[in-house]
Amino acid sequence: MATPLKVCVTGAAGQIAYSLLYQIGHGDVFGKEQPLILTLLDITPMMNALHGVVMELHDCAMTLVKEIVPTDSEEEAFRDIDVAFLVGSMPRREGMLRKDLLTANAKIFRSQGLSLDKFAKKTVKVRERCAVLSLTMVGVHRVFFASYSHIIFVMS
Numbered sequence: 001m002a003t004p005l006k007v008c009v010t011g012a013a014g015q016i017a018y019s020l021l022y023q024i025g026h027g028d029v030f031g032k033e034q035p036l037i038l039t040l041l042d043i044t045p046m047m048n049a050l051h052g053v054v055m056e057l058h059d060c061a062m063t064l065v066k067e068i069v070p071t072d073s074e075e076e077a078f079r080d081i082d083v084a085f086l087v088g089s090m091p092r093r094e095g096m097l098r099k100d101l102l103t104a105n106a107k108i109f110r111s112q113g114l115s116l117d118k119f120a121k122k123t124v125k126v127r128e129r130c131a132v133l134s135l136t137m138v139g140v141h142r143v144f145f146a147s148y149s150h151i152i153f154v155m156s
């Protein structure tokens, strides 16, 4: 059997991750032969909810998923990962200006970019928020960045 691919999903206790994790775990993303180790990152107040998600994933008995690691630590979530889906961020609250939302989320992605640069494999593939990340992940090959707006960085 192939070596497990280590995949991190952030915002793992949130709505988008809830459906994404099942698609990944069932082999819809990396293939039906590819074993996986999932690291699930969320913020500390969401750890109870995240453990609930982990229990549900275990209940599904997805044979490709060899290990699930829930955590609130960027270091633990990103260490030696092959792929990152950066879903987690702050939602827009009532009365919040778009620029305030962008400022708050830029802070999150800057921190995650620095941690990815430090802890992930240098070949890591990253989905989401390329602009901030590409400025912070100086050691990673930028050819692997892709965003939801389908801009693919081809710098190396």
Ligand SMILES: NC(=O)c1ccc[n+]([C@@H]2O[C@H](COP(=O)([O-])OP(=O)(O)OC[C@H]3O[C@@H](n4cnc5c(N)ncnc54)[C@H](O)[C@@H]3O)[C@@H](O)[C@H]2O)c1
Binding pocket: 010, 011, 012, 013, 014, 015, 016, 017, 041, 042, 043, 046, 087, 088, 089, 090, 091, 092, 108
């Ligand atoms: N759900 C949608 O239809 C939709 C559509 C367009 C855009 N979005 C955006 O996509 C993102 C995720 O959407 P969602 O519906 O899953 O939101 P959600 O609020 O359900 O989940 C977001 C998760 O991210 C977590 N999070 C916040 N800061 C974090 C951090 N620093 N590190 C790790 N996790 C963190 C939150 O605790 C939460 O569990 C949001 O930015 C949202 O605005 C969502």
